[in-house]
Amino acid sequence: MFSLSDYGYDLPAELIADRPVPERDTSRLLVLDRRKGDVAHRHFKDIKNIFQPGDLLVVNDTRVIPARLHGVKATGGRVEILLLDYVGGCLCLEREGVFQCSCLVKASKRPAVGSELFIGDRIRVRVESLERDGSAILSFHTEDPMPHALLDAGSLPLPPYIERKEENPDDAIHYQTVYASRQGAVAAPTAGLHFTDALLGELRTKGVELRHLTLHVGYGTFAPVRVEDIRSHSMHSERFEISEETAEAIYRAKAEKRRVIAVGTTCVRTLEYAAIQEGGLKPGAGFCDLFIYPGFEFRVVDAMLTNFHLPETTLMMLVSAFGGYDHIRKAYQEAIAERYRFFSYGDAMLML
Structure with a gap:
C-alpha cells in the first residue's frame, strides 16, 4: 500500500463531470460502511435521514478566488499567472504596502527576475524571484484599490481536467459552496458543493451541529506524486484557521462521544493536523502540511463526506487510509460500474 501504482484505477472519460447537476443536493451518494465494506x-x-441528532458537522468556509490572470510581457508575448497565496499577498500588503505573493507563471519563455508583466492597462507586475519548485514571487502594482483590482481582473481557476470549449458563467456560483465566505482558495473544497441552504437548515432542525474552519485549498491539491514509494512524497502546505468556537465544539463532541463528521479531505487534514500538535486541537492559525496515507491513526474524525478523486493522488491515499484500502478499491469499482460522476463536479461518498 505504499507504492504509487497501488492508487491507480481506470476511469472512462465520460464519467468525468465537466459541469454540475442542476440542483446541488440531487447528486448521487455512495455510502460506505468502513467496518464491513458494505x-x-x-x-x-x-443525509438528512442518515445523520443523527448530536452529530457535529465540520465544513471548510474558504472561498475560491478568481486566481487566473491573463496578461502580456513587455515584449508583447502572452502570459498567464495563477495566484498561489492570495492571503499571503494581502498580509504583505498590510505589512509593507505592496501585494507580493507566490504565483505560477505560464509563458512561452519563463520571465527573468526584474522583468515586468502587464495585466490590462491597470496592473503592472514585477518578477521578484524564481523559485526551485517552478513558482515565482511576483509583486503587483496598480493605482486602483488592491487586492480588489486583482479579483476584478481574474477568472475562476477550474481544475485542469475540466475541458470545455465555452466558458460557463454559472461556474462563479456552482464552483463555490453556499457557505463560502473567506477569500483565498484556488480550488473548491468540493465535498461541500452538494449542500444547499435548505438542506443545512433541515440538518440544524434535526439537531445536527454545524461548525466552520478555514483551509485555503492550494494548487498543490492537483500536484502529481512523483515518487514510487509514497512515503517519500513531500506534502504541500496550506493556510488554515480554527476558531475558538469550533475547537470548543469538537472538544465537547469528543468528550460526549458524539460523531464528528468532516466535509471533505481539507477538513480531515486540518482537524487531524491540529490534533497531533503539542497540546492537541486548539484554536489558531498556521500552515497544514499533513500527509495522510494508510496506517495513519485518526484522532478526531469519525465520519467523512468526500467526492471521488483522481487516481494516484494524495487525496486517494487519504480516503484509503480512512475508509480502508480494500474497501475503497471495491467502492470505486462499484461507483464506476454504477456510472457515478467523478471529480470536482461529480457525485459524493459518505464513509461511516
Whole structure:
C-alpha cells in the first residue's frame, strides 16, 4: 500500500463531470460502511435521514478566488499567472504596502527576475524571484484599490481536467459552496458543493451541529506524486484557521462521544493536523502540511463526506487510509460500474 501504482484505477472519460447537476443536493451518494465494506446507493439529500441528532458537522468556509490572470510581457508575448497565496499577498500588503505573493507563471519563455508583466492597462507586475519548485514571487502594482483590482481582473481557476470549449458563467456560483465566505482558495473544497441552504437548515432542525474552519485549498491539491514509494512524497502546505468556537465544539463532541463528521479531505487534514500538535486541537492559525496515507491513526474524525478523486493522488491515499484500502478499491469499482460522476463536479461518498 505504499507504492504509487497501488492508487491507480481506470476511469472512462465520460464519467468525468465537466459541469454540475442542476440542483446541488440531487447528486448521487455512495455510502460506505468502513467496518464491513458494505456499500449503499443513495442521493445526497438523503443525509438528512442518515445523520443523527448530536452529530457535529465540520465544513471548510474558504472561498475560491478568481486566481487566473491573463496578461502580456513587455515584449508583447502572452502570459498567464495563477495566484498561489492570495492571503499571503494581502498580509504583505498590510505589512509593507505592496501585494507580493507566490504565483505560477505560464509563458512561452519563463520571465527573468526584474522583468515586468502587464495585466490590462491597470496592473503592472514585477518578477521578484524564481523559485526551485517552478513558482515565482511576483509583486503587483496598480493605482486602483488592491487586492480588489486583482479579483476584478481574474477568472475562476477550474481544475485542469475540466475541458470545455465555452466558458460557463454559472461556474462563479456552482464552483463555490453556499457557505463560502473567506477569500483565498484556488480550488473548491468540493465535498461541500452538494449542500444547499435548505438542506443545512433541515440538518440544524434535526439537531445536527454545524461548525466552520478555514483551509485555503492550494494548487498543490492537483500536484502529481512523483515518487514510487509514497512515503517519500513531500506534502504541500496550506493556510488554515480554527476558531475558538469550533475547537470548543469538537472538544465537547469528543468528550460526549458524539460523531464528528468532516466535509471533505481539507477538513480531515486540518482537524487531524491540529490534533497531533503539542497540546492537541486548539484554536489558531498556521500552515497544514499533513500527509495522510494508510496506517495513519485518526484522532478526531469519525465520519467523512468526500467526492471521488483522481487516481494516484494524495487525496486517494487519504480516503484509503480512512475508509480502508480494500474497501475503497471495491467502492470505486462499484461507483464506476454504477456510472457515478467523478471529480470536482461529480457525485459524493459518505464513509461511516
